[in-house]
Amino acid sequence: MADHVDMTKGLPSNPEKATLEGRNKFLGFWIFLSGETIMFATFFGAFLGLREGTAGGPTAEELFQLPLVFIMTMLLLTSSLTSVLAMYAMKRNNFKAMMIWMSTTVLLGLAFLGLEIYEFVEYVHHGLGYTTSAFGSSFYTLVGLHGAHVVFGLAWISTLLIRYAKSGITLTNAPKFYVASLYWHFIDVVWVFIFTVVYLMGIGGA
Amino acid sequence: MANELSKPFEKSALSEEDLYKMNKEKKVQITSFAFMIFLTFLAFIAVATEMVAPAFAVPFILVLAGMQFFLQMFYFMHLKDKGHEWANTFIIAGVVLSTPALIALTFLLGMTKY
Missing domain, CATH: 1.10.287 (Helix Hairpins)
Structure with missing residues (x-):
């Protein structure tokens, strides 16, 4: 257990896996991600099955705008990189840099969320309500579920940032930051499939 | 501790x-x-x-x-x-399990209904 960690030389090179608790968090989190994969797949399946059912309402081609989706994609991809950089800072025991990179991740995530809310409001104005059509319901459910994950991730990372604002990198909080960054990457992975399957395939016909 | x-x-x-x-x-x-x-x-x-x-x-x-x-x-x-063997196992299992689910849902909803 933790007593095997040599703490005299300084922060271990993999602080997130230095303790048994850290390793358990890491493993448990991958099990959770496996479940998340299956859950998202079912929502994707439902969307793919129902996307043609516009019931006379607006269609994907009429609504979606590539520039907006492109900007959202770039924001989320970049936030994925900043959380990678935060993990490097963590391994080097550079607390300040880790906090700055993690905060950048939160800011980019907030920008993404703002654009998504703007997008949804816009679509409702164009006549695509949640109950307008099968396409509308499955679109809002799938993309909204991803958005809810972003909200949760932002709340999670912000809580960590506030809770450990002054503590420095410890063997208690290193696994927490590491797992939160894994979660953030996973959100980005899901978005890659959303922009491909929902937006690009919606506009590109087929 | x-x-x-x-x-x-x-x-x-x-x-x-x-x-x-x-x-x-x-x-x-x-x-x-x-x-x-x-x-x-x-x-x-x-x-x-x-x-x-x-x-x-x-x-x-x-x-x-x-x-x-x-x-x-x-x-x-x-x-x-290194040390990601189980992580690999879980995520690959997730992908393998969700692929048939995704295909089945797409066909079931898309072809039966429309």
Whole structure:
């Protein structure tokens, strides 16, 4: 257990896996991600099955705008990189840099969320309500579920940032930051499939 | 014990060699980020400019998404690193289990109803 960690030389090179608790968090989190994969797949399946059912309402081609989706994609991809950089800072025991990179991740995530809310409001104005059509319901459910994950991730990372604002990198909080960054990457992975399957395939016909 | 674990460290235990390896890894990750941006551009351009025939565009962007999935999982989420055997097992199991579910749902909803 933790007593095997040599703490005299300084922060271990993999602080997130230095303790048994850290390793358990890491493993448990991958099990959770496996479940998340299956859950998202079912929502994707439902969307793919129902996307043609516009019931006379607006269609994907009429609504979606590539520039907006492109900007959202770039924001989320970049936030994925900043959380990678935060993990490097963590391994080097550079607390300040880790906090700055993690905060950048939160800011980019907030920008993404703002654009998504703007997008949804816009679509409702164009006549695509949640109950307008099968396409509308499955679109809002799938993309909204991803958005809810972003909200949760932002709340999670912000809580960590506030809770450990002054503590420095410890063997208690290193696994927490590491797992939160894994979660953030996973959100980005899901978005890659959303922009491909929902937006690009919606506009590109087929 | 718990107190020990919540104490910050004055220095890092990284050796010169560790640091060298880490910087190399960092370069690899930044390269893979650049590659992800490139793949994203490619996917958007393929659809926006209709340079690729529509029938070919869908499989094309799906392959690009698959490549991004791989890069994110194996490079950003460290699945390629040592000590990730179980992580690999879980995520591969997740993908294997969800693929038939996704295909079944698509066909079931899409073909039966419309």
